[in-house]
Amino acid sequence: MVNRMLDNYDSMFGGLATIGSKEFSVKASKIHVNEKIIDQQIKLAKKQKSWLLLFVIGTKPCFYKFYGSIIEAKRQNLPYIIIDSGQHYDKKLTFGKEEFGYKNEVGIHLSIRGDLTQKAAELLIKFRWISNFLNKKETKVTYVPVVLGDTIMTSIVPMAWMFSRNQKVIQNEAGLRSMYPSILKEYKEIPIPEFIEQQFSGQWKLCTNEPFPEQWDTFVSAAGSQYLFAPTNLNKEHLIREGHNPDRIFVTGGVVVEALKRKLADKPSRSIFDIYPQLKDGQWIRLDIHRRGNLTKRRFLNIIDCLELLIKNGYQVNFVEMNAAKFAIDKYNLRNKLKKLVKENKNNFLFTPIWPEYAQVIEFYNSPNCLAALTDSGGVQEEMNLLNKICLTCRFSTERPETVNQAHSNLIVPPVDGKFMFKMIDYILNNQKLKDKMQNSKKIYGQNVAKKFINIISKLSKNKASLFNWTHEEIGLWKEKDQGDFL
Secondary structure, eight states, X not given: OEEEOOTTTGGGGTTOOEETTXXXXXXXXXXXXXXXXXXXXXXXXXXXXXXXEEEEEOSHHHHHHTHXXXXXXXXXXXXXXXXXXXXXXXXXXXXXXXXXXXXXXXXXXXXXXXSHHXXXXXXXXXXXXXXXXXXXXXXXXXXXXXXXXXXXXXXXHHHHHHHHHSOOEEEESOXXXXXXXXXXXXXXXXXXXXXXXXHHHSOEEEOTTOSTTHHHHHHHHHHTEEEEEESSHHHHHHXXXXXXXXXXXXXXXXXXXXXXXXXXXXXXXXXXXXXSGXXXXXXXXXXXXXXXXXXXXXXXXXXXXXXXXXXXXXXXXXXXXXXXXXXXXXXXXXXXXXXXXXXXOTTTEEEEEOOSOHHXXXXXXXXXXXXXXEEOOHHHHHHHHHHTOOEEEOSSOBSOTHHHXXXXXXXXXXXXXXXXXXXXXXXXXXXXXXXXXXXXXXXXXOSSHHHHHHHHHHHHHHTTOOSOOOHHHHTTSOOOSOOGGGO
16 A cells, blocks of 8 residues: 655645744544556546446445445446545444455545534545646546545545535435424323324424434535435425425435445354343343434433433343443533442443444344434434334434324434433333334335435436536536637
């Protein structure tokens, strides 16, 4: 592997020499490139006369969400380069590269660090460098970034690419817009059965404040994307309402489908039931919390109160400590309380670190030992639908409302109060008719998703589809034969 360092990073900010008495400077880590991989894929793109896709991987879920697209691109011999943000360096958060077999296929490591502002700044400048670097390699190849979902990579990469090249990108898993059930405002006044039924069949409204910053990320990404691939028709409707061209929106299904299918067939390197033998006995609720909104004091304390009530009432709960939850636990001085709960409830409470393998998560969810998921994850809502399992979403809104009001495999359990959360969960898990309904829900995220996605991209590439349209082109007046210096 050849290492190249992003040159003159600090000089980008040369106009701001000082702020008061403090010197203004920004530090960035190195970009690492594997020129052998890059040269091979450029050669293939020239031979195929096709686009060269840049699969941009951000967070832990991206490693498996991109799996289907990567495998299908490889199967169809469509050239691609994997770009890893490198923002996670804990092996538990990056094991997906190894688990899905493309650890040695990464062409560019960005090694971004810091808070959201630092990461955004690094991404902007590093993608400008990548654009220049690839142009030096070969100007006749069309490089097309593919971003996914709602991470910071999803928002910043399209912006960086537009500003660097005057071209847009491809967004997969587009159109995720949060909605909430209107009945939520009346949760105090109505019985829990009616609250649940109104989630299934009542009115839903848009409220895209949360998850933050993910809703901002996916919304901004769409603005910088020429082609949008949506999981469901509802996502397509959101995008059309926002003004995106319907001809460039494709409904292909959920991006997790292929990875989930593979992990149902594969065994993890070590069974989660061997790591935590307690999980073999009985049925467990798996609790995981990581959204910023749920880390606010009142909400997080409500969730912990609910956890305590579940344990004291005999429910078996595995609380998986995500990194974000770890921060909140320490901030609100809850670690001793949780240790005490573990000590006093050894038979029905597990407090564990993150499970490194996606296969271990799916192994548990797909087992008879899984009673339900209590989560604030978006992806888990999809997975539980595909697995015919009960999902309880600990949020006020969800960008997967279709899992509730179409599939009926999911319910919003708002963290308004620990007692209310417990009563709602207790009602659901003791109502066999309701459980049967949620466990026999309609699967709504499709099949052969990656194949549909890559087939469409291959066709766009073959037809030399535009990656940017001026207004006179967009409304069909004429097309530019030579964009000259403008594109």
